[in-house]
Amino acid sequence: MLASSLDAIGILDAGIVALLGYVVVFFGLILLMGVITIMGKAFVAAEQKAAQKAAAAKEAMAANPIVPTFAELERSIKAPGSAGQLKLHDVEPKTAAMLMAIVANQMGKPLNELRFISIKEVK
Amino acid sequence: MINIGEILLNLWNKSGFAALSSGFTTGGWQNLLMIVIACVLLYFGIVKKFEPLLLVGIAFGCLLSNLPMGGLYHQELWTAFMDEASPFYHSYGEIMRHGGLLDIFYIGVKTSLYPCLIFMGVGAMTDFGPLLSNPKSLLLGAAAQLGVFVAFFGAICMGFTGSEAASIGIIGGADGPTAIFLTSKLAPHLLGAIAVAAYSYMALIPLIQPPIMNLLTSPEDRKIKMVQTRNVSKSEKIIFPIVVVVFVALLLPDTAPLIGCLMLGNLLKETGVTDRLSDTVQNALMNIVTILLSTAVGSTMVGSTFLTMNTLKIVVLGVVAFGISTAGGLLGGNVMCKLTGGKVNPLIGSAGVSAVPMAARVSNTQGQKANPSNFLLMHAMGPNVAGVIGSAIAAGFLLSVFG
Known part of the structure; x- marks a missing residue:
C-alpha cells in the first residue's frame, strides 16, 4: 500500500514528495485561478452589456422624448x-x-x- | 467507633496530591511539569493575549488532563482506539463507556467534526471579494505553502515518520483547523504539540514576519502603492463557493470536508437569504466549537507523550515552517512585482500564509511603515484567503499520500 510503504520514507523520496506536493498546490491553485478569471470575465462582460443597454436606452429617450398630451x-x-x-x-x-x-x-x-x-x- | 484517622488516610490516598507525590518516581513529575506549562500557556493567553480564544482553552485542557485521579482524559483508551490489534480498535462505544468528559470532547477532534465546523465559521467570516477581483493572488497563496513542504522534508531528516512529518509540515500553512484536521488523522499522538506550536506561532506572526519581510524586499518595492481592484458583484460572490467546492473536491477529494465546510459557511454569508444561519455559524457555533476544540486538544498534552524530544523538534520545525512559508510568499510577491512592472507590492506575498486576517494586517502595517499613505490591507486579503485554500490543498495532498 502506498501510505504504509511511504511511512518509513527515505530522504530522497521525501524530497520528491515535498517537490510533488508543492507542484500539486500550484497546479490546483493555477487551475482555480483560471476558473475564477473566466468567471470574472463573464461577469464583467455581462455587466458591461447591461450597462451598454441602459446607456443606449437613455440616449434613445434623450433623442426622442415622449411628451404626453x-x-x-x-x-x-x-x-x-x-x-x-x-x-x-x-x-x-x-x-x-x-x-x-x-x-x-x-x-x-x-x-x-x-x-x-x-x-x-x-x- | 468510627476510625477518623483511617477515613482521613483513605481520603488522602484517593486524592490527587497523594498520586502526585507517590508517582514522582513513575512519572508524577511529568504531570507537575505539565501543570506548570499549562500555567505558562495561560499566562501567554491571558496576559500577553497570544491567540487567547484558543490558547486559554488549550492550556486549561492541559491543566485538567494532568491533574491525577480526575479521570477526565484517558490516554490509554485512545491508544487502544488506534491499535489495530486491540479489540477496541476504532471503538467509540468503548470511549463513551469508560471515557471521561475530555475523552467525549476529543471524539469531535478525532472525527474531524470540530476543525470542519471551525472552517465553516471561517468561511462565514471571510470576504472572498479581494481574491475574486484579483485571481492572481492565488499564486501567492500557493507560493506561501513552501514552508509546509520544507518542514516536511526537515522532519523526515530529523527522524520522524512520513505521517508525523506531514503533520508537522502543515504547521507552515499557518492554519490551525487544517493542522488539527491532518494531525488527528495522521499522527494523533503529536496533536497537542502541533496545535500549541501552530497557534503560538500564529499569535507571533507580527514578530516572526517583519524581519523576513524587510530582508526579502527592497525599500523601494515596499513603497509601491497598488491600484484599486474592480468591484465584485453579489452574484459572483454567490457562485464562487459553489465553483470552488466542486473544483477542489474533484481535484483532491480528501479536502472535501474542509473546503466543503469553508465554502458552505461562505455561501451562507453571501446568499443574503440565510442571515440567521450565517450569524449563528459566525458567532454562537464558532464560540461553542472553539471551546470544545481547544479544551479537547489541550487534554492531549499529557506529560508522558508531550515531554519528549519530539515536542522540542516540533517547536523548532514549526518556526522554520512559518519562516519559510513567509519567505516563499515574499519571493512569489517579488516575482509578481517584476512581471507586472512594479504594480504589485511584494509585501502582500507574506499574507499568503493563511493566518486570516493577521498576516494581511502585518503586510499592511509594513507597507505603511515604508509609505504612510499606502493601504495594502484589501490587496493582502486576496493572498491571505488564497492561503486558506492553498493549505487545505496541501493537507489534502499529504493526506492522500500518507492517509
Missing part, C-alpha cells in the same frame, strides 16, 4: 386616495392629498367617507 395626462393622473376616480387638473398629487385632508377636517368627517370627483386649480 394634456388629454393623456388627464387620463393618467389619478389620485390613489380616491380609489383612482379623482381627476386632477394642474394639481400635484401631494397638494391634492393636502386639500382633501383639509376638507375632511373642516367637514368633521373621515376622509374615506368622502368622494372627491376632481380637483382643479382656479387660475
Whole structure:
C-alpha cells in the first residue's frame, strides 16, 4: 500500500514528495485561478452589456422624448386616495392629498367617507 | 467507633496530591511539569493575549488532563482506539463507556467534526471579494505553502515518520483547523504539540514576519502603492463557493470536508437569504466549537507523550515552517512585482500564509511603515484567503499520500 510503504520514507523520496506536493498546490491553485478569471470575465462582460443597454436606452429617450398630451395626462393622473376616480387638473398629487385632508377636517368627517370627483386649480 | 484517622488516610490516598507525590518516581513529575506549562500557556493567553480564544482553552485542557485521579482524559483508551490489534480498535462505544468528559470532547477532534465546523465559521467570516477581483493572488497563496513542504522534508531528516512529518509540515500553512484536521488523522499522538506550536506561532506572526519581510524586499518595492481592484458583484460572490467546492473536491477529494465546510459557511454569508444561519455559524457555533476544540486538544498534552524530544523538534520545525512559508510568499510577491512592472507590492506575498486576517494586517502595517499613505490591507486579503485554500490543498495532498 502506498501510505504504509511511504511511512518509513527515505530522504530522497521525501524530497520528491515535498517537490510533488508543492507542484500539486500550484497546479490546483493555477487551475482555480483560471476558473475564477473566466468567471470574472463573464461577469464583467455581462455587466458591461447591461450597462451598454441602459446607456443606449437613455440616449434613445434623450433623442426622442415622449411628451404626453394634456388629454393623456388627464387620463393618467389619478389620485390613489380616491380609489383612482379623482381627476386632477394642474394639481400635484401631494397638494391634492393636502386639500382633501383639509376638507375632511373642516367637514368633521373621515376622509374615506368622502368622494372627491376632481380637483382643479382656479387660475 | 468510627476510625477518623483511617477515613482521613483513605481520603488522602484517593486524592490527587497523594498520586502526585507517590508517582514522582513513575512519572508524577511529568504531570507537575505539565501543570506548570499549562500555567505558562495561560499566562501567554491571558496576559500577553497570544491567540487567547484558543490558547486559554488549550492550556486549561492541559491543566485538567494532568491533574491525577480526575479521570477526565484517558490516554490509554485512545491508544487502544488506534491499535489495530486491540479489540477496541476504532471503538467509540468503548470511549463513551469508560471515557471521561475530555475523552467525549476529543471524539469531535478525532472525527474531524470540530476543525470542519471551525472552517465553516471561517468561511462565514471571510470576504472572498479581494481574491475574486484579483485571481492572481492565488499564486501567492500557493507560493506561501513552501514552508509546509520544507518542514516536511526537515522532519523526515530529523527522524520522524512520513505521517508525523506531514503533520508537522502543515504547521507552515499557518492554519490551525487544517493542522488539527491532518494531525488527528495522521499522527494523533503529536496533536497537542502541533496545535500549541501552530497557534503560538500564529499569535507571533507580527514578530516572526517583519524581519523576513524587510530582508526579502527592497525599500523601494515596499513603497509601491497598488491600484484599486474592480468591484465584485453579489452574484459572483454567490457562485464562487459553489465553483470552488466542486473544483477542489474533484481535484483532491480528501479536502472535501474542509473546503466543503469553508465554502458552505461562505455561501451562507453571501446568499443574503440565510442571515440567521450565517450569524449563528459566525458567532454562537464558532464560540461553542472553539471551546470544545481547544479544551479537547489541550487534554492531549499529557506529560508522558508531550515531554519528549519530539515536542522540542516540533517547536523548532514549526518556526522554520512559518519562516519559510513567509519567505516563499515574499519571493512569489517579488516575482509578481517584476512581471507586472512594479504594480504589485511584494509585501502582500507574506499574507499568503493563511493566518486570516493577521498576516494581511502585518503586510499592511509594513507597507505603511515604508509609505504612510499606502493601504495594502484589501490587496493582502486576496493572498491571505488564497492561503486558506492553498493549505487545505496541501493537507489534502499529504493526506492522500500518507492517509
